[in-house]
Amino acid sequence: MNFESIYNDCFPFWNTLSKSDKEFLCTHSSKVYFDKEQAVHSNTECTGLYIVKSGKLRLYMLSEDGKEITLYRLSPGEVCMLSASCVLQSITFDVYIDAEEPSECYMINAAAFHTISERVSAVKIFALETAVSRFSDVMWILQQIVFMSMDKRLAIFLYDEIVSSSTDTITMTHEQIARHLGTAREVITRMLKHFAADGILNVTRKGIYITDKAKLQQLTH
Amino acid sequence: MNFESIYNDCFPFWNTLSKSDKEFLCTHSSKVYFDKEQAVHSNTECTGLYIVKSGKLRLYMLSEDGKEITLYRLSPGEVCMLSASCVLQSITFDVYIDAEEPSECYMINAAAFHTISERVSAVKIFALETAVSRFSDVMWILQQIVFMSMDKRLAIFLYDEIVSSSTDTITMTHEQIARHLGTAREVITRMLKHFAADGILNVTRKGIYITDKAKLQQLTH
Numbered sequence: 241m242n243f244e245s246i247y248n249d250c251f252p253f254w255n256t257l258s259k260s261d262k263e264f265l266c267t268h269s270s271k272v273y274f275d276k277e278q279a280v281h282s283n284t285e286c287t288g289l290y291i292v293k294s295g296k297l298r299l300y301m302l303s304e305d306g307k308e309i310t311l312y313r314l315s316p317g318e319v320c321m322l323s324a325s326c327v328l329q330s331i332t333f334d335v336y337i338d339a340e341e342p343s344e345c346y347m348i349n350a351a352a353f354h355t356i357s358e359r360v361s362a363v364k365i366f367a368l369e370t371a372v373s374r375f376s377d378v379m380w381i382l383q384q385i386v387f388m389s390m391d392k393r394l395a396i397f398l399y400d401e402i403v404s405s406s407t408d409t410i411t412m413t414h415e416q417i418a419r420h421l422g423t424a425r426e427v428i429t430r431m432l433k434h435f436a437a438d439g440i441l442n443v444t445r446k447g448i449y450i451t452d453k454a455k456l457q458q459l460t461h
Numbered sequence: 462m463n464f465e466s467i468y469n470d471c472f473p474f475w476n477t478l479s480k481s482d483k484e485f486l487c488t489h490s491s492k493v494y495f496d497k498e499q500a501v502h503s504n505t506e507c508t509g510l511y512i513v514k515s516g517k518l519r520l521y522m523l524s525e526d527g528k529e530i531t532l533y534r535l536s537p538g539e540v541c542m543l544s545a546s547c548v549l550q551s552i553t554f555d556v557y558i559d560a561e562e563p564s565e566c567y568m569i570n571a572a573a574f575h576t577i578s579e580r581v582s583a584v585k586i587f588a589l590e591t592a593v594s595r596f597s598d599v600m601w602i603l604q605q606i607v608f609m610s611m612d613k614r615l616a617i618f619l620y621d622e623i624v625s626s627s628t629d630t631i632t633m634t635h636e637q638i639a640r641h642l643g644t645a646r647e648v649i650t651r652m653l654k655h656f657a658a659d660g661i662l663n664v665t666r667k668g669i670y671i672t673d674k675a676k677l678q679q680l681t682h
Contacts, residue, residue, distance in 0.1 A: 361582035
């Protein structure tokens, strides 16, 4: 496995590292596969840093009674830092990570990455900046939850889905959408019925077909 | 004004700076006073970095229609980094900051701090770590909003208030508490009535008196 060329592409600090530091990180790297819905990381473990090669990872919070809310999702080329939160001592919260699709990732062992980040400032700055940029994603979620009605949040979610997948169909179940948005399935089913009555979409057993994209987009404003 | 000794106390990187960098930061420093409820920072401006000397600052999000939610508050000795978010390019959200009490702060001009943080890694790492540690505070708020009932959130808020102020009285109005928690005044008034009926507190015109601290604490679990 040639980790060198992969890391050269996704780590801005890579060329500032010494040859031995590069070798050290590559030695502590592995390629991992996750099935759809397989757990990538849970709770307080400090697994390691993941780079998504293919597929999609979902980061979420989980309550004691099993409620969930999606914080953000990671696509190919993106780096998952919160699964190595022990590298960032200032992070004191726990997140869960699942593979939303079958996913291939590269993983660097957390302890190995930590060793290098303590010695090389550029590595530490990269780790912190990656975490801070996710802070912005989470603030957007918080803003939606506190200030927006659930129908607007659902419209934003559906619209983002069709834009990012470049199709007009969302194949998730109502239960899955509810978990993304931190609400109950019944709420989503009821709202989708309203959207359908307004001519925005059709709900079938195979999925949700968006029939009026412009109208859906209007609801997101 | 001797900023040197103040910065020596609150910046772990201070002694790694050159004499001229120290002088540069001190030259671009000032002491600022804020009245109770005065705006310290709003929206997208990049004011500068604040160090709270006395009083208390409150960071919050504001919706287009004037709804608020408190993210966290800063006490003496704490550093406010989000008012200098231009130093951290990865932060793309806006916060508002008010003085919750009459407050004295030291301020370092954002551009000056930015200049040094681009050149000295330890300064950049400090800025990022300060931001990331607040990420944890915001995750705690998000967790409360998504997973907890409003009565539990109110109990946590009241309990934190009496612990941090070391009194049994909370002199805020119901409106102020509602703004902290991102809800309506009526909701808070109704819940305080329930708490009063349960013998946990008394609501008077002067404030909220906690009469059964142990019972209040039980509600926070």
